[in-house]
Amino acid sequence: MDLRRLRYFVAVAEARSVGKAAERLRMAQPPLSVQIRKLEAEIGAPLFRRGTRGMDLTEAGQALLARASEALALAADGAEAARAVASGRRGRLSVGYMFVLANAVLPRLIPELRRSVPGVDLDFAELSASTREARLLDRSVTVALCMPAIHHPEIQVARIGAQPLMLVMPIRSPLARLNTVPMARLQGRPLIALPPPDQDPASSAVAALLRRHQIVMPIASRVETVHSAMSLVLAGEGLAIVPACAKLGAPRGIVFRPLRDAADSIDIAVCWRRDSQSPLIRTFLKCAEKIVARL
Amino acid sequence: MDLRRLRYFVAVAEARSVGKAAERLRMAQPPLSVQIRKLEAEIGAPLFRRGTRGMDLTEAGQALLARASEALALAADGAEAARAVASGRRGRLSVGYMFVLANAVLPRLIPELRRSVPGVDLDFAELSASTREARLLDRSVTVALCMPAIHHPEIQVARIGAQPLMLVMPIRSPLARLNTVPMARLQGRPLIALPPPDQDPASSAVAALLRRHQIVMPIASRVETVHSAMSLVLAGEGLAIVPACAKLGAPRGIVFRPLRDAADSIDIAVCWRRDSQSPLIRTFLKCAEKIVARL
């Protein structure tokens, strides 16, 4: 069963004539006649009644016509859908994000995205620091909005911004009276730590900052998210050093202070599998850059 | 866009491997690989991600897969539907009948038909004597249960029975006291006439009967149906000569009497266009023969 034959069949059925249909199909009449007869042989029944003034569908032909034109439309639609997905006009984009960025970025990013790619199914998923690589690698998210960036040979990273590190403490803390906190004042105080990227404690921006200033802060707890860290800080478990944008989601009773002599920051990055060639990734990147630039 | 290519595409997508799919399709791997690449060229986008352990659909490929398998199913279903219609397992049969036969035949014929061809859409339409040929010729009915038969070069006729002619009169008529009525008693009485077949007044069985016995009955009225005739008879407008089976639909106050020395009858026939090759016609014929034989 060949789709061309069905196309020919539909043309002849609509034109009610082999000659007219051949003209419309830009081909000669005899081969079209042959194809129709071959189709009839394949089906095993006459599809047309041959009259002296053209041809007319039999009942069997009518039964075929309905499904044949549907099948043709479906095949054409399938090709068009594949092209649309390949070009980024349609499809699905699964966006992963880390919760630190949710409050600062998502409320403006999501509407912007929907406006940019109206035909695309968008899908958002929070990523935990410990599973974000895996989610990208197994394609359960197509693109991830990360902070800090991921380092992995299969993953492509585009840095789109950065946030300065700030000290986070309860409002009752004596340090809260300072406008900026000197690094030396952190010496020996308990720290609520976040998971370092790359499973390597030394790779964290906070660790680097402390190391450079030769400050030692004992780790009171390790938590998964900046928000958990802030909760523990509020509970008096210690201090935390987090990106400035976390302020938007901070609970009452928490204050943010810049660290004197510390211009350190954490990158905001868009990350995706190197072999994901979806054009939606570029679109996402542009939107994210635009929104993050305004922070 | 070729249906074979889509079939190949679906096979490869399901097997997630060109080699495995080729095996299942009973062909060599290289030509299949070529066909897949041709399909990708036709679409203008990669449909598979080639890995070292086989192939995997891209998003564009997934978009195509859904519609491609639907299109394949539809094409197969179309062929099957056409075969089913051609063989009489499915389809539509539009049955025309003349009202004289409705009461005697339809109540038993319709259930019998539905049992014989359960997949077929049946459709019944009353035919008037004056338009029955036209309804067959323009195919608005496929087959007609007629009385009397139609004569037309394009129409095939199968005689399946006959009904004797009987005299119809009001119960109060003096003739009603006779068990059989001699032909001579009809001389000069007004007749409620029915339309002759073939638009020719001489072609009617009643006309032939009267002519043979040299009886003249003035025509009081011409009506379309036997039932109209019986109504007029009841109203005292005249007598009518009708087939015996009309008795089943006769109004109260009407009596039927055989005519002495007159074995004349009217044929019951199944009629259809010579060029209608639907096998349902044969089935219908068998059912109708069986039911009419029991009259």
Next chain:
DNA sequence: CCATTGGCATACCGAAAACGTATGGGTTGG
């Protein structure tokens, strides 16, 4: 580190299918 294996891609050739041109046959209408 090299050999082997598994999988897809490419090249080439023979076979099958489709298309075009030429032509025949049947019916309609003047």
Next chain:
DNA sequence: CCAACCCATACGTTTTCGGTATGCCAATGG
């Protein structure tokens, strides 16, 4: 009775398809 119209058939040419042989690449294992 001839011309016009339409579908069917025949035949040669061209395109396309499938099979075999082979190459390339990556992963695996000794």
